[in-house]
Amino acid sequence: MADVNTLKWRIITQFQKRVLNPVTTRLPSQTLLETVGRKSGEPRVTPIGGQRTGNQFRLVSEHGEQSNYIRNIRANNAVRLRLHGMWHTGTATVLPDDDAVARLAQLPRLNSAAVRVVGTDLLTVRVDLVDRETSSLQ
Template identity: 40%
Template structure:
């Protein structure tokens, strides 16, 4: 019995896969940027490193509390700014906007996400897992739109989304990044801010022919993970 208790405690105190690597990468980026600025103070990278380490500790100690804290900050500060920037054509981080329909209100909900477009597929690594509001919206109604830059203009592309609970989020993330610097930066942020990653796949409909006669979300969740580019664990 004591052995099982110790194993349970060990599991609870073990950080999620990829979190430590993401934290180390985020700290390295902070110090690298500081080093590249002549005469810059070390205060900023020290503060950033402390924040990243605090998020790591909070993830281990209380993942639910971390999700609440990060979601609150994102909802009231980061997301509105990014939505406004993309709306006027400015997108320094190379993000996209995912539009879902609120599962309770029925109103459009727009969330900045990493640009995970691969051909006719759009991949999202949701840092808050099944707790994310847009993930819950997708499970209630898979019909979504994604605002992407096509050529010199931004367009809304309709699609059908599915939550792939059995897909390997870290392996999928590595495939999405593919040495792209902005996607790599977003991947670091997702790992640092996240607590329970999950994959969302959107099948883009470039000709706008998506309609209600589509497979159910449950069917999509079980089939889409086996389509497209395979991921090696």
């Protein structure tokens, strides 16, 4: 990663971690992705944007393989997704061969614009939804 992208990534991830995520995870309308921490084994919740089509949900990770939730998915692809206040179980698949820029054109505009602006290494993820549930991942 180039030095400019490294600096951009550091600034953005710190802002998200300390300011944005604590606020947005509390919003009932925010879509959330819950993964299992690859080191801790504890549930990790990340606010995301994307779109559901049938039993699939697609999103674009703005920092690709550097995103902790991508690393967690690589270690354990069992996830939960909160959509419209309801939790759904699913299986996440990282799609490195998908054209993430083209995918953003198919997803909601506001989130896609933000991902384009702050993104350093775009990567598409597909979540195959299984069912609705209310308990945390184990």
